[in-house]
Amino acid sequence: xxxxxxxxxxxxxxxxxxxxxxxxxxxxxxxxxxxxxxxxxxxxxxxxxxxxxxxxxxxxxxxxxxxxxxxxxxxxxxxxxxxxxxxxxxxxxxxxxxxxxxxxxxxxxxxxxxxxxxxxxxxxxxxxxxx
Amino acid sequence: xxxxxxxxxxxxxxxxxxxxxxxxxxxxxxxxxxxxxxxxxxxxxxxxxxxxxxxxxxxxxxxxxxxxxxxxxxxxxxxxxxxxxxxxxxxxxxxxxxxxxxxxxxxxxxx
Numbered sequence: 001x002x003x004x005x006x007x008x009x010x011x012x013x014x015x016x017x018x019x020x021x022x023x024x025x026x027x028x029x030x031x032x033x034x035x036x037x038x039x040x041x042x043x044x045x046x047x048x049x050x051x052x053x054x055x056x057x058x059x060x061x062x063x064x065x066x067x068x069x070x071x072x073x074x075x076x077x078x079x080x081x082x083x084x085x086x087x088x089x090x091x092x093x094x095x096x097x098x099x100x101x102x103x104x105x106x107x108x109x110x111x112x113x114x115x116x117x118x119x120x121x122x123x124x125x126x127x128x129x130x131x
Numbered sequence: 132x133x134x135x136x137x138x139x140x141x142x143x144x145x146x147x148x149x150x151x152x153x154x155x156x157x158x159x160x161x162x163x164x165x166x167x168x169x170x171x172x173x174x175x176x177x178x179x180x181x182x183x184x185x186x187x188x189x190x191x192x193x194x195x196x197x198x199x200x201x202x203x204x205x206x207x208x209x210x211x212x213x214x215x216x217x218x219x220x221x222x223x224x225x226x227x228x229x230x231x232x233x234x235x236x237x238x239x240x241x242x
Contacts, residue, residue, distance in 0.1 A: 003138050005217050007224040013235050021238060027231040072220075087231070089224050 004092035015078045015085050019057035022076070036060065071095055138213035144189035149174060150182045154191060154205060162204040 011018065025032040025044075032044035040051040042062045049064030049071065058078050065071035070093050077088045145151055149172065156168060165183060169176040183203055186192040193206045 003142060003213065003216065005220040005224065007221065007228055009228040009232060011232060011235050013239070017235065017238065018231075021231060021234050024234060027227050027234050029227065087228065089228065091220050091224065 004090055007089045009087040009089075010084050011087065012084045015057040015080050018078050018085050018087060019060075022060065034062070138216060140189040141191060141213045144186050144191055147182070147185075149178070150186055153179065153182050154186060157192060157203060157205045162202045164200045164202055166200075168203075 013021075019036070021027070022034070023036050025034045028034060028042075029044040034040065034042045035051065036054050036056070038051055038054055040054065042049040042051060042064050044064065046066045047064045049062055051060070051062045052073070053059060053061040060076040060078075062074050063071050064074065072091050072093050075088075075090045075092075077086075077090075079086045079088065145154065152172060153168060156171060157163060160167070165176050165179045168183075169179045172179065174182075183192060183194075187194065187203075190208065191206060192203050194201050194203050196202075
């Protein structure tokens with residue numbers, strides 16, 4: 001199961017107004033900035049990252065992380081409803097599964113003859129299966 | 132092998148109803164054998180054993196030998212770690228969304 005946190009906000013503004021407001025980065029925290037375009041830079045305190053997807057005015061996806069922590073993926077979905085505009089945030093850590101598999105592979109390689117570093121995983125993987 | 136991220140292992144371990152019952156039951160007993168636990172649940176001792184193994188992989192229970200018996204006890208450490216991450220991140224988003232709401236409100240009044 002993926003570890004994720006979800007939050008919602010309902011506001012009377014239009015999705016376009018919400019999107020414009022996202023560009024003023026005060027909401028992200030002190031000393032923050034965000035460029036609302038793919039590959040745009042995201043900064044907030046000691047966290048930094050980049051924008052994966054910017055689909056104005058309905059969806060923004062970015063990655064961020066502090067130097068000492070696993071990167072998180074943040075999805076913001078902005079949806080117009082009869083009651084107003086819903087901003088739905090999901091923050092998750094989808095890379096953790098990759099790091100688990102990487103470590104498992106590294107262990108297997110060590111068992112297969114102490115090849116050691118994960119860097120050799122791609123080359124060593126096929127040989128390991130043959131062995 | 133145990134997963135590298137304790138939180139993911141904890142969530143998968145607790146995604147199953149029988150394992151949640153087992154974990155709760157162990158919490159009430161403090162310590163119990165697979166045989167004791169199987170008596171209180173509608174599953175076989177073998178099934179209990181298997182579920183305890185998965186809970187142990189996730190670091191949620193630990194076993195010790197006592198004579199001819201193996202006794203299990205809950206070790207809730209990794210669960211608090213997962214819950215702490217969710218609580219901390221959730222709290223941060225409460226603050227950020229509240230700030231976004233204030234931003235939108237001030238735009239409205241200045242418009």
